[in-house]
Amino acid sequence: MKNIYTFFLLLPLFLSAQNGLFEHKETFTRQDSLRGSITPERAWWDLKHYTLSVEVFPKTKTIKGSNIINFKVLKPAKRLQIDLQKPLKITQVIYKNNELNFTREGNVFWIDFPDNLTINSNESITIFYEGTPTESKNPPWSGGITWRKDKNGTDFIASSNQGIGASIWWPNKDHSYDEPDNGIDMFITVPEHLTDVSNGRLIDIKHNKEAKTKTFHWQVINPINNYGVNINIGDYTHFSEVYKGEKGNLDCQYWVLKHHLSKAKEQFKQATMTIEAFEHWFGPYPFYEDSFKLVEAPYLGMEHQSSVTYGNKYRNGYLGSDLSGTGVGLKFDFIIVHESGHEWFANNITHKDVADMWIHEGFTAYSENLYVDYHFSTEEANTYVIGTRRMIKNDKPLIGQYCVNNEGSGDMYYKGANIIHTIRQMVNDDEKWRNILRGLNEEFYHQQVTTQQIENYIINQSGLDLKGFFNQYLRTTKIPILEYQIDKNVVKFKFNNSVNNLNFPIKVYINNKAVWLNVSNKLQVFKSNKPIKTFIVDKNFYLKHQKK
Numbered sequence: 001m002k003n004i005y006t007f008f009l010l011l012p013l014f015l016s017a018q019n020g021l022f023e024h025k026e027t028f029t030r031q032d033s034l035r036g037s038i039t040p041e042r043a044w045w046d047l048k049h050y051t052l053s054v055e056v057f058p059k060t061k062t063i064k065g066s067n068i069i070n071f072k073v074l075k076p077a078k079r080l081q082i083d084l085q086k087p088l089k090i091t092q093v094i095y096k097n098n099e100l101n102f103t104r105e106g107n108v109f110w111i112d113f114p115d116n117l118t119i120n121s122n123e124s125i126t127i128f129y130e131g132t133p134t135e136s137k138n139p140p141w142s143g144g145i146t147w148r149k150d151k152n153g154t155d156f157i158a159s160s161n162q163g164i165g166a167s168i169w170w171p172n173k174d175h176s177y178d179e180p181d182n183g184i185d186m187f188i189t190v191p192e193h194l195t196d197v198s199n200g201r202l203i204d205i206k207h208n209k210e211a212k213t214k215t216f217h218w219q220v221i222n223p224i225n226n227y228g229v230n231i232n233i234g235d236y237t238h239f240s241e242v243y244k245g246e247k248g249n250l251d252c253q254y255w256v257l258k259h260h261l262s263k264a265k266e267q268f269k270q271a272t273m274t275i276e277a278f279e280h281w282f283g284p285y286p287f288y289e290d291s292f293k294l295v296e297a298p299y300l301g302m303e304h305q306s307s308v309t310y311g312n313k314y315r316n317g318y319l320g321s322d323l324s325g326t327g328v329g330l331k332f333d334f335i336i337v338h339e340s341g342h343e344w345f346a347n348n349i350t351h352k353d354v355a356d357m358w359i360h361e362g363f364t365a366y367s368e369n370l371y372v373d374y375h376f377s378t379e380e381a382n383t384y385v386i387g388t389r390r391m392i393k394n395d396k397p398l399i400g401q402y403c404v405n406n407e408g409s410g411d412m413y414y415k416g417a418n419i420i421h422t423i424r425q426m427v428n429d430d431e432k433w434r435n436i437l438r439g440l441n442e443e444f445y446h447q448q449v450t451t452q453q454i455e456n457y458i459i460n461q462s463g464l465d466l467k468g469f470f471n472q473y474l475r476t477t478k479i480p481i482l483e484y485q486i487d488k489n490v491v492k493f494k495f496n497n498s499v500n501n502l503n504f505p506i507k508v509y510i511n512n513k514a515v516w517l518n519v520s521n522k523l524q525v526f527k528s529n530k531p532i533k534t535f536i537v538d539k540n541f542y543l544k545h546q547k548k
Contacts, residue, residue, distance in 0.1 A: 038403075040077075047070075048182050049070040051184070053066050082109045090128065139299035143161035155191075158231065170229075177448050190213060190233050195214075196231055197255045197293070198230060199304060220306065222286075236295075239265060245276075252292045253294075270333050277374035286347065295310065317332075325390060328380050331380070337368055351448065354407055356450060357400070358399065361413045362398070388418070389414065397476060399451060422540070443457060455467075472498055489529070506538070
């Protein structure tokens with residue numbers, strides 16, 4: 001009873017947090033289109049590299065810095081779109097030692113070159129900016145900078161900006177379709193008593209004696225999505241280990257507040273356990289070159305690439321409770337497992353449009369039960385994912401509206417997980433299923449994808465006709481109902497509450513014997529050799545059933 005009770009105490013917290021990120025909108029503005037679409041002013045240039053330099057001033061909660069943007073010209077053009085959200089402002093743009101003209105339209109800056117740039121040329125501009133960035137009211141679900149103090153009164157600062165966008169604290173091409181092919185170099189300057197931890201590897205620490213500051217140089221050489229770039233500033237210490245993985249030695253770094261070091265050394269043993277499980281199911285960790293880090297943050301946590309943030313209070317479950325209500329969720333630290341799972345789905349395989357964000361969250365929520373499957377048992381994994389169905393609201397489709405920076409339903413987590421879990425049952429061959437998951441990460445390695453690409457890959461590799469299945473579960477809120485009626489040794493069955501072309505196999509138990517039924521919208525018949533006394537639908541299939 002305790003697990004069920006604590007679950008219902010925690011459920012409103014989890015759902016309200018989701019609502020903070022997955023804002024329901026029915027009408028969209030020009031700013032939504034500028035943020036969410038591949039505008040002509042974005043389409044003509046291809047990102048190659050960012051060099052981001054930022055000084056953070058904790059006393060005034062302000063920042064000041066610059067971003068050198070290297071890019072390749074895909075077709076002649078002279079107006080470029082850069083995103084930077086109010087109240088931050090661009091102060092100067094330099095191109096080949098000359099200032100460029102720019103104008104502001106809301107959160108977009110239009111930067112004008114004197115002439116069309118030459119196709120296939122490699123160019124760079126330097127953007128200077130400053131101001132007071134938005135402060136997050138409910139991190140990480142509301143974006144911005146978190147300014148807090150640790151228990152000793154020392155500044156504890158972090159960025160988090162999924163959904164609202166990286167342009168809430170630095171100027172960039174703020175759309176997920178284009179990542180810097182050659183990564184990012186970050187130079188973060190903080191007061192001398194503090195430490196900054198960001199993405200990739202620490203290259204250098206420069207002591208600025210007169211200014212009484214330090215500048216940390218972090219380098220990422222792989223492509224990186226904008227919202228995965230982060231800063232974490234505090235009174236950090238760190239420890240490390242080497243994990244011998246599928247691609248060789250993986251450097252694992254753990255950065256925590258000094259007074260949490262002993263707790264972290266115990267709890268973070270789950271980090272390499274997580275990597276081991278996910279390398280088994282998904283293939284090699286996608287960023288060996290940039291290392292793996294867990295970084296303590298002043299909020300629950302987030303999937304920043306190679307700099308996964310952690311704030312789960314060194315407890316198993318989700319803040320010490322089990323989202324599934326089954327007890328299984330207390331076998332692992334939710335934030336270590338879930339946010340690390342995003343290294344494969346979100347950071348390696350990234351949605352092209354945020355409307356397809358279910359690709360990130362559905363597969364990663366599903367990774368939680370794969371962790372349980374690998375380290376404990378398939379039975380417990382099934383129990384866990386089935387238990388999470390109680391959080392599904394079916395309020396709107398999982399896929400949002402395209403080109404307006406609109407996510408689908410917050411159900412993308414556990415409805416998404418149960419959709420994927422159901423496909424695993426249909427494949428009915430765990431080695432084949434594992435190869436499909438690993439194949440996804442190989443086929444779309446470091447790429448930005450659409451839902452259709454993911455659908456087509458699973459259909460082709462599984463050999464299953466899942467077109468109607470995906471339409472039903474991703475694009476509607478209707479959960480199909482398996483209607484059946486029994487007459488002696490005959491069972492008649494069909495789908496109701498379904499799209500027209502829904503058709504997929506379901507495992508049932510007739511007289512305690514497993515039987516596969518190919519169910520569609522048309523009434524079908526199964527004949528048993530004996531009178532049918534029991535008819536049980538396998539609980540691993542996410543659907544409803546009704547006896548008539």
